Amino acid sequence: MRKKYNPFRMQTLQKQTCRMAVTLFLLVALTSGISAQDADAILERVDRNMASDSRIMESSMTIRGKRSSRTVTSKSWGEGTNRAFTEYLSPAAERGTKMLKLEGQLWIYSPSTDRTIQISGHMLKQSVMGSDLSYEDMMDDRKLSEVYAATLSGEEMIDGRKTRVLVLTARVPDVPYHSQKLWIDAERYIPLKQEMYAKSGQLLKRTVMSDVRQVQGRWFPFVMIYKDMLKQGDGTEFKITSISFNEKIPEYLFSKAALKQ
């Protein structure tokens, strides 16, 4: 039997549909707001672990090239995000090479030439000591929460640990990577995996962090494997041999004169 047209029933149906749409919209808006809020909070907690007022670190960097592998050791001193000094200790060919980062400028001193050269422009894209890291990567020590907007995209397990996956999109123009994907340890707030993308969406670099230890009340990864996806070879293993945070660093280290000493 065919139903009769009822104008009052139609009105009620329209009202119900409108109410449902508004509710759905509010729900989505609220959820995404919470998601962004969560993501920003997670990123800030990551920054609290990774960033510090000052940092003194000794490390070894094993560069696994296509034909050979070699290890470079160094000691570095960093203060805030704008000042850093690194001295290479071995092998013999690199010993005495020093790098100074000062207010957005990078200087390199080569003992064999007794010259201090500023690294700028396209040279910043070059590899550091043949590794999978570029000078640009070294230069950018800013807190992630300052330069990227984060959204939470889900949860995944990495090596048996629950991680939250954040998608970061640059909110400032002067970042080396337009977007990043971070897998954050849900308990320790340390990235366990990081992927860096170009604006085109091409994966440029991948970093896998492990050997997470607690140092001076914060969690910190002691092994990082960097892989430049556009470069041949098996990546660069960066191992921290010692690290201390928030120590007083002599002021003279952050001067060009210190490079030649």
Place this chain on the structure above:
Amino acid sequence: MIRFLIKGLLRDKSRSRLPIIVVAIGVMLTVWMHAYITGFMGDTIEMNARFSNGHVKVMTRAYAEELDQIPNDLAILGSAELMNTLQSKFPDMAWAERIQFGGLIDVPDEQGETRGQGPALGLGIDLLSGNNSEADRLNLRRSLVRGELPKNSREVLLSDNFSVKLGVQPGDEVTLIGSTMEGSMAMFNFTVSGTLSFGVDIMDRGTIIADISDVRQALQMEDAAGEIIGFFGNGFYDNENALHTAATFNALYAASDDEYAPVMKALSEQGTMGTYVMMSKYWGTYISMVFVFAMSLVLWNAGLLGGLRRYGEVGVRIAMGEEKGHVYMTMLYESVVIGIAGSVVGTALGLFFAWLVQKYGISIEGMMQGASVMMPDTIRARITPPDFYIGFIPGLLSTVLGTALSGIGIFKRQTARLFAELQT
């Protein structure tokens, strides 16, 4: 009869002077153009061979795949041993190790701070072993503008334009900032010993040349070489021979699956040079043929006109009872004499002008601004054996053919009509 015809030609200038001049000009242009095209094509190939490609080049397979990027991280290791192998297997060829590299040349001020900086394309060659073959091959002595060739370690040559841009003089110190074989930053101090002008825009922009041992030290490439290049004993590229040599060498390593095993490539197998070699092989022939054909048409036309101009004279001779066949043959003989005389004079003139262009060249510097292919900015002709006979094709054959065609009219002329024509 030939002597009689020659006397006639000499005494009647209207029958000899202009036709010989026309034939001589046509032949001269043909000879000159052929020598010019041969010179231009050959120069470009030899220049690329000497500076970059060699007649054959040996590299690792991995390096060969990315040849355009000059990937020194994929260079030949143990290059001295490979040099010995090449010298024993191919003793008639000259072999040289080379390292091509890119980097920056940084010029310090009194405080050691950067005063000037510019991108450089570097070449590491044997300059200090006492064997001058590489310096001679690149014509370095004649290219010197200021200073002298490196005599000691850590001395470098800069292209003159580059040195002017950086404001450096012979004796000044510069720092090479490059990339080691391992990929880390390389810094190496050189003293500028001299400046060069190659006359090739792409080379004059920012070339540096240093002894290969210094480059090895700078780029941490001990007993390594980016490439080993080989040259035929006669100094000229022979594509067939180069391909055969490469195939013979590559057969030695055919069983190896090592991506760093050496591979030999003939010049025509390297990048765009293959197209150029093919182009020079066929293009030169096509251009010469088109020109020979065009000149043949001109001279054929001149022969036709010459025959037609003598329409009245031929009529009188026939009216006087001379046989048509005899008239026709004498005209052909005359055209042979004119063709030979014009071709000889034209070939001599063409060779003379070609020699001038071979010796002094024609500057095309203005056209070479910003060129990305290594081409000489002065084009020089090259006189080769075909230049001595190529002019006879249009000079002799076309003139005779033109006369033969115009002379056909002789057999078509009717005696009755002939008298009517002669009366008017």
